[in-house]
Amino acid sequence: MAKVLIAQGGGPTAVINQSMVGAVLESRKFNNVELVYGAFHGVRGIVDEEFLDLTQETTHNLEMVANTPSSALGSTRDKPDLKYCQEIFKVLQAHEINYFFYIGGNDSSDTVRIVSEEARKANYPLRSVHIPKTIDNDLVENDHTPGFPSAARFVAQAFIGANLDNNALPGIYLAVVMGRHAGFLTAASALGKKFPDDGPHLIYLPERVFDVDKFLADVKATMDRYGRCVIAVSEGIHDADGVPIAVKLAKDVEKDAHGNVQLSGTGALADMLCDEIRTKLGVKRVRGDTFGYVQRSFIGCVSDVDQREAREVGEKAVQYAMWGDSDGSVVIDRTGFYSVDYRLAPLELVAGKTKVMPDEFISESGTDVTDAFRLYLRPLLGSGMPDAYRLRQNLVSKVLGG
Amino acid sequence: MAKVLIAQGGGPTAVINQSMVGAVLESRKFNNVELVYGAFHGVRGIVDEEFLDLTQETTHNLEMVANTPSSALGSTRDKPDLKYCQEIFKVLQAHEINYFFYIGGNDSSDTVRIVSEEARKANYPLRSVHIPKTIDNDLVENDHTPGFPSAARFVAQAFIGANLDNNALPGIYLAVVMGRHAGFLTAASALGKKFPDDGPHLIYLPERVFDVDKFLADVKATMDRYGRCVIAVSEGIHDADGVPIAVKLAKDVEKDAHGNVQLSGTGALADMLCDEIRTKLGVKRVRGDTFGYVQRSFIGCVSDVDQREAREVGEKAVQYAMWGDSDGSVVIDRTGFYSVDYRLAPLELVAGKTKVMPDEFISESGTDVTDAFRLYLRPLLGSGMPDAYRLRQNLVSKVLGG
The missing domain is CATH 3.40.50.460 (Phosphofructokinase domain)
Structure with missing residues (x-):
């Protein structure tokens, strides 16, 4: 039986909980998954062993939380170095975590990269997947990023x-x-x-x-x-x-x-x-x-396209980890006007890098x-963007003035 | 045949165009009304004789503008004194305006009061009605104010x-x-x-x-x-x-x-x-x-209750002026949980006064x-207020830490 840990890092977005809920609900569909944990306040909650048992959470409340902005698990600005990541890995081992999903920007993807590396070196069976999120839209490889x-x-x-x-x-x-x-x-x-x-x-x-x-x-x-x-x-x-x-x-x-x-x-x-x-x-x-x-x-004030994609990157992360048995970073590719598809990119390609316009x-x-x-x-x-209208300029002739 | 002039003053609100459109459409229902003008940028547009002919505006576009925030006719921060109001009155006479509707806060109601007084003194047939608006909610007499x-x-x-x-x-x-x-x-x-x-x-x-x-x-x-x-x-x-x-x-x-x-x-x-x-x-x-x-x-991000009431104070202003043949300030009374009714208050009661909590x-x-x-x-x-949800605190026991 497997244990899943999900965390949220960096600045909150309007749809980061969609990704979290997508990962939770998708994980709960896999028969081998016994428990799904959430870490309080990102990597800080992991090293402090502050976990919520999301297996006990109702699907209904998860759906309500998915539609709520900001990180429901809490977040952190901590940017782990190698030592910090070794602490993370120690806790993951102690709690027998097999799947680690971290929702965040380029700093978070770098954390996933180091933890993944530590597990590989220790020959510990851990799948680590980074789920993209940032309002800055500055993750490389991605056409755009949820949030x-x-x-x-x-x-x-x-x-x-x-x-x-x-x-x-x-x-x-x-x-x-x-x-x-x-x-x-x-x-x-x-x-x-x-x-x-x-x-x-x-x-x-x-x-x-x-x-x-x-x-x-x-x-x-x-x-x-x-x-x-x-x-x-x-x-x-x-x-x-x-x-x-x-x-x-x-x-x-x-x-x-x-x-x-x-x-x-x-x-x-x-x-x-x-x-x-x-x-x-x-x-x-x-x-x-x-x-x-x-x-x-x-x-x-949320984009329904954003909601949908944020949900899907959370779901896909779980599928890549469980069926694909791979570590990596979930990436959004644009395939049409307008359609997208997802893929798993190597963590090294995304981690710590910044895309600009x-x-x-x-x-x-x-x-x-x-x-x-x-x-x-x-x-x-997304749909339902509000639109502004003006009065037409039918001018009236002046009587007094020039 | 009568001419109507409508103007918007002070800071814009999300629903001030509802009041303007309410007054325009209601005016156009009266057989004696020949023309409906709008003044550009409030009282400034009146003294400059800058008028739009709203009689030519389509009902469809007026409805679109009603749903658009900010003052579609433009606004002004000018606070007219007696001399300024005499200028306004001179222009109203020159254009043979019989109905003057000014949408604004307590400064605007004071302008309507002075203009009304000037017309009375000159024995000129003018009905002047103030239509309430302010995000500050600081107009006396009113339970609350549109915007x-x-x-x-x-x-x-x-x-x-x-x-x-x-x-x-x-x-x-x-x-x-x-x-x-x-x-x-x-x-x-x-x-x-x-x-x-x-x-x-x-x-x-x-x-x-x-x-x-x-x-x-x-x-x-x-x-x-x-x-x-x-x-x-x-x-x-x-x-x-x-x-x-x-x-x-x-x-x-x-x-x-x-x-x-x-x-x-x-x-x-x-x-x-x-x-x-x-x-x-x-x-x-x-x-x-x-x-x-x-x-x-x-x-x-608009309240549908606010939209409805802003529309109605515009409509009621026209009715009070035409059927009631009275000057005044339209006022919102709360009558139930939740229902409202409208009345016309004397301008002196509202003009220049400030309500606090x-x-x-x-x-x-x-x-x-x-x-x-x-x-x-x-x-x-109004309806459809978004609601925030939280994860329930099902804590996981620590393995390593205290």
Whole structure:
């Protein structure tokens, strides 16, 4: 009889519980599976031996949890090194775990890679499979990653509203979107455009160097043309030397355990860019928002395509481990317009690597996306996307004025 | 034959176009109405004679616009004084307008009051009706105001997600919510609570004095109890002298045309409160969001109750003006659990006044709401509110550890 352990790592997404529930329910279908455990707070819960018995969980409640955003098992920002992974492996052995599924981004896939390696060296019968998840959409090999489509939908919907708001009360509106190295989520703001003069009029991605003077010139040109300006900015924008713009201006820089600078959970970047516009361009009505945590955890704004795929990568992980008897990382391939298929890639191919937006998705100006990106993203947003409408401009002749 | 003029003022809401379309379609039903105009950008568009002929607009497109957030006619922050209102009246006369409907908050109702007075003094046949709208829910006489329920729903849904996120990656999460004088929208965060230990654990309203030391003690007590803390803060929190906390800490304070301090479109208050917690309590993981403009314009998060009522106040305004031949402000009365009725109140009763949360809605601690408030708000949020679920805590015994 076999034991299964499932854990969730990194930042929560709107559909990460779909993957967890997919893996739990699929595992429970296999006759040789006796127990299905969940680790509290990712790898931290494994080394602390904090496990939930998910075998006792009702299918009904699992389905309810699947539709709930954020990691139901809890998560962690711990990034295990070799020693940490050896601790993990020790606990897996002690609890006689045979199947280890870890849902997470590229840091998590690296953990799975090391644990898999440790088990192989110890000749211990363990199958370890990484299940992809990240709103940043920055996993290599994958066409896209579960969690990204729902976050992208939130960003697109937020910009539809922001553009309408800015159209009603003209001025400059700027919003900072998550994405440290990859601009996919910021670029999703472009999917909020419908009419030709709709915003976001300018999109700044970490894939391009950010120059403050160029930025101000772009904003001024947009104001001259439309009398208003809506701007999407990635939290990861940086100068030619790779220094994040947020860091250049923040006095106190907090770093997380991965050595990464804290870019989320502060409105500093938006406020600083707004200040630049106010002082240098002399525009009065400048407003800056930072979408922050809302964009990855908001309940009630989810892509049904994302839900379905997140469920399936969880199910496929179990099938690859049990039928295929292989370790690896589950990967999403796009096969049509719009259809996908799954495969298991070697962990070394995915672990610790970062994908960024390809050049063909970014316009020549560097401040917009291409139709290729629209074609790429639109099907991921799912069904029932809300749509904005306008009054037609049937003008009335003036009586008094010129 | 009569001419109708409709305008939208102040901050946009998710349902302000329902009221506009309600007034347009109802006006078009009256045989004596020849033309229905809409003013671009509120009272600013009136004095500039910038009118759209809404008589030519298709019913179909009006219905599509009704479901689109933000002011389709555009808005303005202009707060007309007597001279400005005399300009408005001059234009209304020049265009032979007989019915003037202005959708807005308490500033807008004051404009309607003055214009109504000018017409009366000039013995000019004008009916002027104010149609209520504000996400702040701060209009007197009204049980609640259109726009508030949908913004409240956004805030509640955002806090459901923020609480789940904070539960997955424990620490301190703080979000600043709109509402200068009235805490209704911030208090709506409490409707995101389901399980007994759910956040927001602390809610700070402008109806109570904000004391930084008390705040830090509250946060510490919550951390000691739950190991995490989710906080909702109104942008309008102030000290015992009435000085906004945001002002106490902001170096450069921007004022809008009403002489109001800019509290939205900046993350300064959230960042400052987070810094206080980090330095004084020594907690590392502190994150602050500012919901900003997203909360009033987000597309795809609307209360169907709000939509219906916003439509009806627009329709009723026309009926009161045409059948009732009266000026006034349309008011929502609650008549059951849950049902409403409408009446026309004298403009002097509503104009320029601000309603705040009654004491019975605020807990004795000052940092939570009461069941009376939950009972008040829940039906307004409408149908299909998303719900969060958890895994049950079936713990597995440790093998290695204590």
